[in-house]
Amino acid sequence: MMPNIDVANLSAAILQGDRRALGRAITLIESARPGDRQLARELLDLLTPHAGESIRIGISGAPGAGKSTFIESLGNHLIDQGYRVAVLAVDPSSTLTGGSILGDKTRMEILSRRTEAFIRPSPSGDTLGGVARHTRETMQIVEAAGFDVVLVETVGVGQSETEVSRMTDMFLLMLLPGGGDELQGIKRGIVELADMVIVNKADGDTKVPAQRTAADYRNALHLLHPRSANWQVPVESYSAIEGNRTPEIWEIICRFRNTMAKSGELSAQRAAQAHAWMWSEVTDALVDMLKHDKTVRQQLKKLEKAVTAGETSPVAAAQKLIDTFLEKN
Numbered sequence: 001m002m003p004n005i006d007v008a009n010l011s012a013a014i015l016q017g018d019r020r021a022l023g024r025a026i027t028l029i030e031s032a033r034p035g036d037r038q039l040a041r042e043l044l045d046l047l048t049p050h051a052g053e054s055i056r057i058g059i060s061g062a063p064g065a066g067k068s069t070f071i072e073s074l075g076n077h078l079i080d081q082g083y084r085v086a087v088l089a090v091d092p093s094s095t096l097t098g099g100s101i102l103g104d105k106t107r108m109e110i111l112s113r114r115t116e117a118f119i120r121p122s123p124s125g126d127t128l129g130g131v132a133r134h135t136r137e138t139m140q141i142v143e144a145a146g147f148d149v150v151l152v153e154t155v156g157v158g159q160s161e162t163e164v165s166r167m168t169d170m171f172l173l174m175l176l177p178g179g180g181d182e183l184q185g186i187k188r189g190i191v192e193l194a195d196m197v198i199v200n201k202a203d204g205d206t207k208v209p210a211q212r213t214a215a216d217y218r219n220a221l222h223l224l225h226p227r228s229a230n231w232q233v234p235v236e237s238y239s240a241i242e243g244n245r246t247p248e249i250w251e252i253i254c255r256f257r258n259t260m261a262k263s264g265e266l267s268a269q270r271a272a273q274a275h276a277w278m279w280s281e282v283t284d285a286l287v288d289m290l291k292h293d294k295t296v297r298q299q300l301k302k303l304e305k306a307v308t309a310g311e312t313s314p315v316a317a318a319q320k321l322i323d324t325f326l327e328k329n
Helices: 007-015 019-030 034-050 067-080 135-144 160-165 181-185 188-193 204-221 246-263 265-292 294-308 314-328
Strands: 055-061 085-091 117-123 149-153 170-175 196-199 235-237
Touching: 007 019, 007 034, 007 135, 019 034, 019 117, 019 135, 034 135, 034 265, 055 067, 055 160, 055 246, 067 085, 067 149, 067 246, 085 135, 117 135, 135 149, 170 188, 170 246, 188 204, 196 204, 196 246, 204 235, 235 246, 246 265, 265 294, 265 314, 294 314
Parallel strands: 055 149, 055 170, 085 117, 085 149, 170 196, 196 235
Antiparallel strands: none
């Protein structure tokens, strides 16, 4: 358990924008220890009424698509416009240590030095889709600390696109130049999640291919069912290195948010996300209770051995663990 945590004082410091308090709070909510989880819940109860005013943007795409470079360009532009920016970057995790492999602060050198920015890399661990389990909680904390824009960068593999779209206002998909077979290979479900598609690296020798890819996606999106009847998904070619179209990208983001707010879709989406978050927490809490139950743990090794040896089906073993837990409680 983290020592000397006064939740009320920590909450007050966060509301004052204290960066050290912000770091301590995020470390607290990332802790898996039962005592720390209770303190984290108390802290979130105090901070939640002060959160929810930021623009939440999810950014995903394959490794190498230029997400971090784009975020640095966008973040610096926003700070120049008077915004405070928080970047929650979910890194791939080491399967041995569980720690982050990449370090986003080293990939966002200019942005990380600005006092109006807060960058927090965290390991994805074994969470489905590569989105850290407590990313939603971290988002609440940085919003309460006064950050106007929250950018959530995901690993960009597996189900991360689905996960990030469930916790943000806008989902931005970054792609690399390419067409033909590559266009056909992009999963339809991933593209359908996007509120904006950006084809990066529209510079030098790849400028024309990037523009061609953007045109291909514009045509393809006309064949897909839109997420909103009020929004036609834009597809933009862009150079994160040059960054000269960053103001235009931000204008599109603002137009999207204003459109969704006016139609009532933004508030409906956030309500649905809060509902889904509650049930996600119920699931996580029950799994944690199972894992820490002494009677269940006594049965666990025996059942794991039986499943591995093919003597018991995983379904039957799981039900036996649940029955053991319920009988005790």
